Amino acid sequence: MGIKILTEHIDNPELKKFEVYRKTGGYTAVEKALKTMSPDGVMEEVKKSGLRGRGGAGFPTGMKWSFLDRKSEKPHYLVCNADEGEPGTFKDRYLLERNPHALIEGIILSGYALGVEDAYIYLRGEFFYILQILEKAIAEAYEKGFLGKNILGSGYSLNLYCHPGAGAYICGEETALLESLEGKRGNPRLKPPFPAVSGLYNCPTVINNVETLATIPWIVNHGGDQYAQIGVGRSTGTKLISASGHIKNPGVYELEMGFPVEEFIYSDQYCGGMKNGKPLKAVVAGGSSVPILPAGLILKTANGEPRNISYESLAEGGFETGTMLGSGGFIVMDESTCIVRNLYNFTRFYRHESCGQCSPCREGTSWMEKILYRIENGEGRMHDIDLLVDISNNIEGKTICPLGDAAAWPVASAIRHFRDEFVEHVNRKGCWFD
């Protein structure tokens, strides 16, 4: 087993309690930072670590922090994006319910580096039971003097609050999240201005994913250089992968970046291979939004190089023959999977979750859903296949937020790699899978 940064003690069901987390070395990074490091010193370590945002975009965290308008006299905010909702992704839920103090510690450290006095965790609404876990953990941290006024006598003060959403995938997009946190509909904002300049209540704001923030304590404890030595190339550290679909051992796995995809799918330590003994057909490697790849291209690149779990390796070949690491939601499908039905399902999801602001996304997702429904149900026409490609091209890059792209990419990639299956649906007048 490789190095564990986020999940070393996660099998201890008591880890969510302050004392237990403390006994595993918890909150020592806060002591170290507040007593011996300057805020800039913390930021420097995060920059050196090469840590990239774990929500899906993979943007370098230290660089994102450096964009914060620190000269502004307005209050600065830190918001944790815990609105996990990308189909195939459930790794933040795993951290939140089992290791909430790692997140809180990461927020304290990040807040200190950024000069923030108020931080919010925007938690997806359906996670009522996690709200209760977080409220308890936050109360404990206040009680022990790690939150509130003058933390550990350092002069640094931080308030942390948890805020439940109410069931809207779009609120995982950071500007929609801010709107929602302000008590409005989750309509993404036009950028610029970026949240680093004008975010929550028009104040400078940094928004980071749960996994990203929970990694900060390790970086502060061990140094950015040591973190950067883990992983491969510009994909430093470890990544939580949520594995689901037709595999023997679905679940969340922490892997060192660079871990081979083939070993991950077939090793008994990880996914354990296909659960019904049927051959692998396709994988969606980074949550439902990223391009689907057929078995041949997920295990090896078009050049025959074994693929590994890292931003670069999964993207190798561009969208023609590659995909993206995204949020690390690994959806594995065996031969019994109907690609058209699966795509219809994803497209229905995006139609349902479109906020409706931009017409290409609002109308396009609905058209694509209807066309896929008729292909799957025996009323498809041959030109529907190119019509789908045409619509997806007219959504991609033409919307305020990336939900449009997220809806377009699965359609374009499914047709790119599995066109024959669409043609066959039209010819046979419907689906032949069970």
Next chain:
Amino acid sequence: MDNEIKFSAESLELVNRIIARYPEGKQKSALLPVLHIAQAEFGGWLSTETMNYVAGLLKLEPIEVYEVATFYNMFNLAPVGQCVIEVCQTGPCMLNGAGEIIQHISKRLDIKPGETTPDGKFTLKTVECLAACGSAPVMRVGNRYHENLSTEKVDSLIEEWCKCGKSSHDNPYNE
């Protein structure tokens, strides 16, 4: 109305604590949490009266509450059963038999997704990804997730809920 719409003293205290989490003048931020509490306290859905009451509490125009309540899936804008069963139908859940689970519950309760049983006990809803794909198929009932579902497991849960008169109208802040 039989009952006047007004929070219990306990809920009101909770609401005030939540409002205090946001800067002065930004009490609108408390809208989603307060609507969750209101939905739990006033029958599992948000009537116009309930929304108007929340608007008054937060010093908002009623329209500011309506436009938000209609945007978010978790808010019910019409009466629901005492126990709302939300079954995930997205991607990995579908690959692992969510369709069968939905069909099974539908048949067992003799209602379609979106409907409520005539006795008002159950509402069946299909929902999108609940972020529990590793234990698919999954459903949410109030503040609990039920995972790795099978038709047998669903049957025994429904039997249990019939016996105990299960309500899913949970206040997210109460265990």
